[in-house]
Amino acid sequence: MAVNVHTVLDDRIANDINRLKEQRHVTEAVVVRELIEGGYEQVIHQLHARYQHGELTFRAVAAELGLSVREFYDLFEHKGLPL
Numbered sequence: 001m002a003v004n005v006h007t008v009l010d011d012r013i014a015n016d017i018n019r020l021k022e023q024r025h026v027t028e029a030v031v032v033r034e035l036i037e038g039g040y041e042q043v044i045h046q047l048h049a050r051y052q053h054g055e056l057t058f059r060a061v062a063a064e065l066g067l068s069v070r071e072f073y074d075l076f077e078h079k080g081l082p083l
Contacts, residue, residue, distance in 0.1 A: 048081050058083070 009017070020031045047064055050056045056064070062072035076083060 044075070044079065045081075048076070052082070 017028060017031050017035075021028050024031070044065070047056065047061045051058060051061050058072070059069055062069050065072060065075075067075065073083075
C-alpha cells in the first residue's frame, strides 16, 4: 500500500535533497523515498541488534514496528536476519 505524505523540511535537509536530486538526475520524491526507506532499514537493524542482545523480546520488536509477530518473522526472514 502506498501513502502520500506532505511535510515541511528544514532548509538544510531541503538543500541536501535538492543537491542529491540534481547529482543523481532523479525526482525529489525518489530521493525522499530512498532516505525514508534507508532510515526504516536502520531502525530494523537497530531493533534486531537489541533483540539479539536480549534487550527486547521478539514480540516487543514486532510491536515497535507495528507488525504482527508473523509479519515480523517474515520481515527478518526476507532480510536474512538471524532469529
